[in-house]
Amino acid sequence: MITHFSGLKLQTLSIQGVRQVYAERLGFPIIAQTGQDITFAITPHASLTFKEVHEPLAPVHFAFQVPYEQFHESVKWLKQSGLFIAAWPDGREIDDENGRLNLYFRDGDGNLLEIIAHEYVADGVLVPHTPLNILYLREVGCPVASVPVFRNWLRSHLQLKTLRDGDFFNFVIGGTAHVVANWHHRRWLPIDMKAVPPKIEIAFGTPSLSFLHELQERFYLHSIPFHASDDSLSFHHEGYSFSIHHTPGFAADIPLRLQLP
Numbered sequence: 001m002i003t004h005f006s007g008l009k010l011q012t013l014s015i016q017g018v019r020q021v022y023a024e025r026l027g028f029p030i031i032a033q034t035g036q037d038i039t040f041a042i043t044p045h046a047s048l049t050f051k052e053v054h055e056p057l058a059p060v061h062f063a064f065q066v067p068y069e070q071f072h073e074s075v076k077w078l079k080q081s082g083l084f085i086a087a088w089p090d091g092r093e094i095d096d097e098n099g100r101l102n103l104y105f106r107d108g109d110g111n112l113l114e115i116i117a118h119e120y121v122a123d124g125v126l127v128p129h130t131p132l133n134i135l136y137l138r139e140v141g142c143p144v145a146s147v148p149v150f151r152n153w154l155r156s157h158l159q160l161k162t163l164r165d166g167d168f169f170n171f172v173i174g175g176t177a178h179v180v181a182n183w184h185h186r187r188w189l190p191i192d193m194k195a196v197p198p199k200i201e202i203a204f205g206t207p208s209l210s211f212l213h214e215l216q217e218r219f220y221l222h223s224i225p226f227h228a229s230d231d232s233l234s235f236h237h238e239g240y241s242f243s244i245h246h247t248p249g250f251a252a253d254i255p256l257r258l259q260l261p
């Protein structure tokens with residue numbers, strides 16, 4: 001099974017600009033930089049990479065899970081970073097609903113990021129990383145033409161699951177990873193931002209080599225084009241690049257110990 005997002009790769013027009021925002025303002029450690037890309041460690045198990053391109057960009061929505069008890073500390077860090085905080089139409093910045101807190105902000109490229117915290121997430125399982133106190137990369141947004149079709153495909157081919165199904169919006173879940181399947185005419189909250197499908201590469205991790213080999217077999221049986229190695233599988237679907245990697249460092253029982261629903 002899939003337990004987490006192990007990486008997210010976005011496009012940028014300026015590595016220097018990304019470096020100023022993510023390293024200098026947010027305090028994310030840089031783990032690699034070349035002339036073409038830059039990679040930050042957001043946790044020991046997840047990286048965030050920006051690849052420099054020369055073409056128009058569509059903004060990406062993604063969210064970091066932070067501890068409930070430290071949410072306001074993370075907000076304070078964000079505010080002092082000087083990044084743009086996105087407010088709701090009534091002016092409110094933090095949304096507080098039934099044990100869930102979140103706040104949206106934008107980076108220098110216009111990506112719409114979010115910090116989110118849930119009261120139910122157990123403490124002491126994962127160590128918060130970066131000054132933002134990131135536990136894991138929770139959400140990556142995928143605007144698509146049909147949410148039901150995309151969701152069903154991810155469920156049957158990657159064995160992801162859903163708690164509730166919607167026609168226009170759906171979390172499709174593998175452990176801590178939430179793919180946000182979003183109808184491309186449904187706008188992103190809280191600033192009513194049009195959801196244009198971005199060019200991104202989404203990497204998942206699994207602790208199970210046999211699961212990975214099962215997926216490879218399933219792709220083969222269904223004649224879905226893919227690349228495979230001993231410990232990974234990659235493919236394209238709905239304009240997105242996906243890969244799944246064997247990540248034995250992320251224990252299989254972490255989602256259970258976090259007490260995720």
Ligand SMILES: [Fe+2]
Pocket residue numbers: 061062063114139180
């Ligand atoms: Fe979100």
